[in-house]
Amino acid sequence: MPDDPGKSKSETGKGPEIEGKGPAIEDYRGQNPAWCPGCGNLQILRVFKMAMVEMGIEPHELLLVSGIGQAGKFPHYTRCNTFNGLHGRTLPVAQAIRMANHDMRVIAVAGDGDCYGEGGNHFLAAMRRNLNVKLFVHDNQVYGLTKGQASPTTDEGMVTGTQPFGVLSAPMNPVALAVAMDCSLVVRGFSGNQEELKELMKTVLEHKGFALLDIFQNCVTYNEINTFQWYKEHCDPVGEDHDPTDREAAFRLALKAGDRIPTGVIYRHDRPLMEDLIPVIAGAEPLVRQPFSQEDVAGELARFY
Amino acid sequence: MDYTIRIGGQAGQGLQTIGAVLGKLFTRSGFQVFTHQDYMSRIRGGHNYYQVRFADHPVSSSRSQVDILVALDKVTVAEHQDEMAPGGIIIYDSETVKEKYEGEMFLDVPARKIAMDTAGNRLMENTVDVGAILGMLGLGLEQLEKLLEETFLRKGREIVDQNVAAARAGSDYARENCGQCAFTVPADASGDGPPARRMLLDGTSAVGLGALTSGCRFYSAYPMTPSTGVFTFMASQAKKHSLVVEQAEDEIAAINMALGASFAGVRAMTGTAGGGFALMVEGLSLAGMTETPVVIYVGQRPAPATGLPTRTEQGDLLYVLHAAHGEFPRVIMAPGTPEQAFYLTGKAFDLAEKYQIPAFIISDQYLADTEWSLDGLDPSRIEYHDYRLRAADLEKLDDYKRHAYTDTGVSPLAEPGASRHLVVTDSDEHDEDGHIIEDAETRTRMVEKRLLKKMPLIREEISPPLLYGDDSARTIICGWGSTYGVMKEAVDDIGGAGGIAMLHFSEVYPFPGTSKFDYLALLGRAKRTICIENNATSQFAQLMRAETGFQFSDHINKFDGRPFLLDELLAKLKALEKSHA
Numbered sequence: 001m002p003d004d005p006g007k008s009k010s011e012t013g014k015g016p017e018i019e020g021k022g023p024a025i026e027d028y029r030g031q032n033p034a035w036c037p038g039c040g041n042l043q044i045l046r047v048f049k050m051a052m053v054e055m056g057i058e059p060h061e062l063l064l065v066s067g068i069g070q071a072g073k074f075p076h077y078t079r080c081n082t083f084n085g086l087h088g089r090t091l092p093v094a095q096a097i098r099m100a101n102h103d104m105r106v107i108a109v110a111g112d113g114d115c116y117g118e119g120g121n122h123f124l125a126a127m128r129r130n131l132n133v134k135l136f137v138h139d140n141q142v143y144g145l146t147k148g149q150a151s152p153t154t155d156e157g158m159v160t161g162t163q164p165f166g167v168l169s170a171p172m173n174p175v176a177l178a179v180a181m182d183c184s185l186v187v188r189g190f191s192g193n194q195e196e197l198k199e200l201m202k203t204v205l206e207h208k209g210f211a212l213l214d215i216f217q218n219c220v221t222y223n224e225i226n227t228f229q230w231y232k233e234h235c236d237p238v239g240e241d242h243d244p245t246d247r248e249a250a251f252r253l254a255l256k257a258g259d260r261i262p263t264g265v266i267y268r269h270d271r272p273l274m275e276d277l278i279p280v281i282a283g284a285e286p287l288v289r290q291p292f293s294q295e296d297v298a299g300e301l302a303r304f305y
Numbered sequence: 306m307d308y309t310i311r312i313g314g315q316a317g318q319g320l321q322t323i324g325a326v327l328g329k330l331f332t333r334s335g336f337q338v339f340t341h342q343d344y345m346s347r348i349r350g351g352h353n354y355y356q357v358r359f360a361d362h363p364v365s366s367s368r369s370q371v372d373i374l375v376a377l378d379k380v381t382v383a384e385h386q387d388e389m390a391p392g393g394i395i396i397y398d399s400e401t402v403k404e405k406y407e408g409e410m411f412l413d414v415p416a417r418k419i420a421m422d423t424a425g426n427r428l429m430e431n432t433v434d435v436g437a438i439l440g441m442l443g444l445g446l447e448q449l450e451k452l453l454e455e456t457f458l459r460k461g462r463e464i465v466d467q468n469v470a471a472a473r474a475g476s477d478y479a480r481e482n483c484g485q486c487a488f489t490v491p492a493d494a495s496g497d498g499p500p501a502r503r504m505l506l507d508g509t510s511a512v513g514l515g516a517l518t519s520g521c522r523f524y525s526a527y528p529m530t531p532s533t534g535v536f537t538f539m540a541s542q543a544k545k546h547s548l549v550v551e552q553a554e555d556e557i558a559a560i561n562m563a564l565g566a567s568f569a570g571v572r573a574m575t576g577t578a579g580g581g582f583a584l585m586v587e588g589l590s591l592a593g594m595t596e597t598p599v600v601i602y603v604g605q606r607p608a609p610a611t612g613l614p615t616r617t618e619q620g621d622l623l624y625v626l627h628a629a630h631g632e633f634p635r636v637i638m639a640p641g642t643p644e645q646a647f648y649l650t651g652k653a654f655d656l657a658e659k660y661q662i663p664a665f666i667i668s669d670q671y672l673a674d675t676e677w678s679l680d681g682l683d684p685s686r687i688e689y690h691d692y693r694l695r696a697a698d699l700e701k702l703d704d705y706k707r708h709a710y711t712d713t714g715v716s717p718l719a720e721p722g723a724s725r726h727l728v729v730t731d732s733d734e735h736d737e738d739g740h741i742i743e744d745a746e747t748r749t750r751m752v753e754k755r756l757l758k759k760m761p762l763i764r765e766e767i768s769p770p771l772l773y774g775d776d777s778a779r780t781i782i783c784g785w786g787s788t789y790g791v792m793k794e795a796v797d798d799i800g801g802a803g804g805i806a807m808l809h810f811s812e813v814y815p816f817p818g819t820s821k822f823d824y825l826a827l828l829g830r831a832k833r834t835i836c837i838e839n840n841a842t843s844q845f846a847q848l849m850r851a852e853t854g855f856q857f858s859d860h861i862n863k864f865d866g867r868p869f870l871l872d873e874l875l876a877k878l879k880a881l882e883k884s885h886a
């Protein structure tokens with residue numbers, strides 16, 4: 001498998017001609033994915049397109065920000081505005097886009113290494129800021145693109161090319177961390193439970209606030225432990241009786257490990273959005289559309305006279 | 306007439322208040338003013354000073370000799386006593402300093418007692434001192450009274466009146482008690498009458514004003530001295546002028562945020578010092594690949610690592626020039642004065658967006674903190690043009706490609722979401738649509754577009770160096786950035802008779818060509834060419850040699866974390882002259 005992306009080109013140019021008809025799956029067709037057959041990413045991509053179409057979101061209304069990794073290539077395999085930046089640096093870009101244009105739907109797509117490893121500090125800061133950015137983490141518990149090294153979510157003991165004695169660090173639990181950080185919405189999904197994942201994506205997109213959607217995704221090439229079958233057997237949708245606004249209950253669920261790993265909406269806290277706290281943009285036109293004139297600022301020179 | 310007042314003491318004792326008031330006061334009184342600060346890396350205590358030089362002729366540097374020393378503590382007396390000019394006076398308050406000094410040089414001004422007697426408020430001590438200085442100089446108080454009113458009226462009329470009373474008492478005290486004060490100022494600059502319409506501006510505010518005037522809408526940074534001043538300035542303007550100013554979690558986030566905001570369609574800037582810039586380097590390369598405009602302010606301070614946090618050095622020129630992996634164009638502005646800082650910040654924004662590249666403003670602690678008097682600034686001289694394709698224009702296009710090949714290498718920069726056209730970019734090599742590619746042909750064309758086609762056009766935009774002095778001078782001193790002021794005064798001081806001129810570079814990359822001004826011919830005619838730099842390895846001279854093949858005959862370097870003072874530079878130039886004689 002190549003360490004780098006494929007050569008296929010996407011169709012480009014103008015979007016659909018007919019207004020008001022709503023988007024179709026076709027409108028979201030991008031480059032042909034260079035992922036391995038059987039990779040969980042392919043299912044996530046499929047579900048994503050269905051969710052967008054069902055929600056009536058046009059490609060140009062979306063801005064996908066990604067970093068580097070197999071998950072980072074996601075935006076190229078669909079069609080929408082895209083900033084595909086650096087490994088781990090997805091969230092700063094995504095948040096700033098939102099500050100500059102809060103009319104834009106911004107989704108950050110990352111891998112577990114990308115977001116929890118290289119970008120860990122940004123993940124913490126983003127949960128605190130609570131801008132209206134949606135974060136999809138394709139969590140295959142391994143580094144895919146660089147060929148199978150351990151990620152922060154890899155189980156202890158897993159032997160890899162760079163962890164010959166098995167992983168010696170305790171794995172990180174992103175969902176529990178997010179609850180601890182009072183992340184506005186904390187959701188876990190599994191690429192194989194497509195119907196559930198689609199509904200979760202819609203919930204995430206409709207939420208007002210920073211939302212983590214940690215998606216278990218099987219890597220057929222480098223993770224022989226957490227296979228499709230393994231996830232299928234271990235993922236356990238949260239029941240109707242779970243109240244996601246009950247933080248203690250959410251913690252208990254988030255800490256569940258071993259045999260039963262809960263999927264679904266784990267935690268929700270409708271915290272004030274940062275966009276509504278920045279006076280310059282709160283309830284105003286997005287920054288990008290606010291007029292500028294040199295005359296308005298010229299007066300600032302006066303106090304230096 | 307040319308006097309230097311140095312106020313020394315511990316951080317937190319109010320020396321900045323005194324210095325700032327004096328600087329403004331003298332500027333309004335029609336003098337030419339230059340101030341600089343020397344402080345330690347601590348919030349309270351330590352030894353710091355604020356130096357105000359004012360004259361009836363242009364001044365642009367600090368001298369080491371002091372005419373009036375305001376000693377707010379004993380250390381100041383011990384540290385600076387030997388630097389007093391003939392006839393210089395040290396004022397101090399024996400009650401607060403807890404020491405009584407004997408001798409003609411000392412004037413004990415009981416500032417605390419006067420403040421209590423006149424205003425019943427110890428906080429007015431600093432105002433008493435300012436009044437005393439004006440009294441010693443024989444200057445009137447009208448300008449000061451206006452300034453006190455401007456500063457304190459929002460706190461109430463009573464505070465204004467108390468301050469005025471304290472200043473008067475200080476002035477009266479000095480006039481009565483400083484028998485040996487022999488300072489004279491020209492009659493037309495008495496401190497009375499209408500204020501002169503002049504500015505007093507520091508390097509930090511100049512960069513901030515330049516950014517504001519350039520339409521900067523987004524500033525993200527992580528605090529690091531000496532760049533924090535610009536960050537604070539921008540934050541202070543946020544509400545009034547619709548800026549989003551965000552303190553990022555680190556410098557990596559800061560530059561990536563600036564890129565995100567810029568991609569979304571607003572002008573964006575970040576700022577840092579060397580250590581923080583080290584973290585930004587990956588993001589700088591991202592700006593290069595995605596052709597996202599960004600302005601980066603680098604306030605240099607001595608390094609390596611965290612170096613001397615509050616001191617000055619020109620040690621990062623080659624770093625800023627070479628930082629980042631890969632090859633892409635960039636612009637580097639190195640202003641030498643607050644005035645240049647204002648206009649060059651404007652130019653950095655314009656070029657960044659016009660060519661979709663990163664543009665740097667490199668300054669240093671010295672320029673950031675020095676204040677200069679100047680006649681004024683003209684905001685309309687800052688080019689403001691929105692180069693982006695917005696809604697209506699974008700909608701009209703049949704086809705849009707973010708990275709389309711063009712004759713100039715500059716592709717249309719569109720606002721994402723403003724129309725049905727998609728805006729796509731990538732840190733991987735990409736095609737015209739912004740999608741990932743690997744083929745050799747596209748890679749070659751993209752490098753040609755991004756780098757080779759743009760570079761000559763960008764070079765054309767760069768202004769030649771500034772010549773100060775006679776173009777047939779036998780000796781030419783050469784420098785860049787913040788050494789401008791001291792070099793200029795050295796030329797003034799040595800004078801035409803000495804056959805010395807200055808060549809100053811403030812737009813250092815792309816390196817200026819010679820078609821507009823053949824500075825290489827000028828240097829070639831000179832007998833001696835001296836490159837003056839606030840670093841140890843003559844980085845500018847290295848750049849000059851690499852770009853033009855020209856080699857300076859001599860170098861003067863200073864790298865103790867302090868700026869060049871005028872007398873010191875003059876002495877070094879003289880020593881050099883002798884050694885060659």
Ligand SMILES: Cc1ncc(C[n+]2csc(CCOP(=O)(O)OP(=O)(O)O)c2C)c(N)n1
Pocket residue numbers: 068069070071072087110111112113114115138140142143144145146151
């Ligand atoms: C700064 C930097 N360090 C390292 C890399 C190499 N790299 C690319 S992807 C990757 C890890 C990808 O793992 P993950 O984020 O889990 O994504 P996956 O490929 O599994 O989807 C690494 C280490 C890089 N591109 N940039």
Ligand code: SF4
Pocket residue numbers: 001034035036038039040041070140144145218219220221222
């Ligand atoms: S290596 Fe793993 S993550 Fe990458 S494409 Fe293949 S299956 Fe998917």
